[in-house]
Amino acid sequence: MSVTLVFGGARSGKSAYAERLARESGKEIVYIATSRAGDGEMATRIAHHRERRPPEWRTVEEELALAQTLRDWCAPQRLVLVDCLTLWLSNLMFCDGRDYPEVGAIDLPPCFHQERAALLDLLDEGPAGDVILVSNEVGMGIVPWGAISRSFADEAGRLNQAVAARADRAVLVAAGLPLVLKGPQC
Numbered sequence: 001m002s003v004t005l006v007f008g009g010a011r012s013g014k015s016a017y018a019e020r021l022a023r024e025s026g027k028e029i030v031y032i033a034t035s036r037a038g039d040g041e042m043a044t045r046i047a048h049h050r051e052r053r054p055p056e057w058r059t060v061e062e063e064l065a066l067a068q069t070l071r072d073w074c075a076p077q078r079l080v081l082v083d084c085l086t087l088w089l090s091n092l093m094f095c096d097g098r099d100y101p102e103v104g105a106i107d108l109p110p111c112f113h114q115e116r117a118a119l120l121d122l123l124d125e126g127p128a129g130d131v132i133l134v135s136n137e138v139g140m141g142i143v144p145w146g147a148i149s150r151s152f153a154d155e156a157g158r159l160n161q162a163v164a165a166r167a168d169r170a171v172l173v174a175a176g177l178p179l180v181l182k183g184p185q186c
Contacts, residue, residue, distance in 0.1 A: 001076065002131075003123060003127065003166065004130075004131070004132045004167060004169040004170070005133050005135060005163050005164050005167040005169070005170045005171070006133070006134050006178075007134070007135040007170070007171070007173070008172055008174055009137055009138075009140065010136065012173045012174050012176070013173050013176030014134055014136075014173040015083055015084070016052070017173050017178050018081055018083065019052065019081065021132055022079050022081045022132060023054070025130065027077060027078055027130065028058075029054075029056075029079055030057070030058045030059075030073045030078055031057050031058065031080075031081050031083065032061075032073070032080060032083070033046070033049070033059055033060070034063055034066065034082065034083070034084060035083075036087075049083065060073060063091045064088075064091055064092060064111065064115060066088055066118075066119055067115065067119045067121070070119075070122055070127055070131065073129075074128040074129035074131065075129045078129045079131070079132065080130070080132070082131065083134040084133075084134040085133055085135035085159060085160075085163065086136040086138065089116075089156055089159055092108075092115055093109070093148070093151070093155070095109055095112065096109040100148035101147055102148075103147055104147055105147075106148060108151070108155075120163075123166040123167070124166060135156070137172070138152070138153050139153060139157045164182065168182075169182055169183030170182040
């Protein structure tokens, strides 16, 4: 079984590329959506992603317990596509509804550390089926203003590094073009 990380900037084509890989696998597809529609703009983004997916793909919505959801759905005959890790990370950072200071140290909630560790443990064990994980590359721009924004960028970068180290394949997508950084070229 294999793990592929597909990452890139906003509107880079990473989700479309990951969906193409899933379609080409010839396997049953389970799509794990980590987003939540907190406002109209996000609801529109979610609707756009739903419209692109073939109707035979099963969609599972999970905002927090990603490792357990992967355990529940991974199987040898199946490919599980997770879109996306950075939305999941954001959900974890705000899972207890706290307000963060604009300056100073950020103390992330226990669920953040528990769920992140659970995902990395699962990847260390090797999931029971093929997995494609989509993530945003947020570290190529300016350093964000505000402590929580900087913490998010730091944690997203750390998560991408940890997942890439465990993945069989890592693909950076820019302008719709994939650049394989690790693993087979396909």
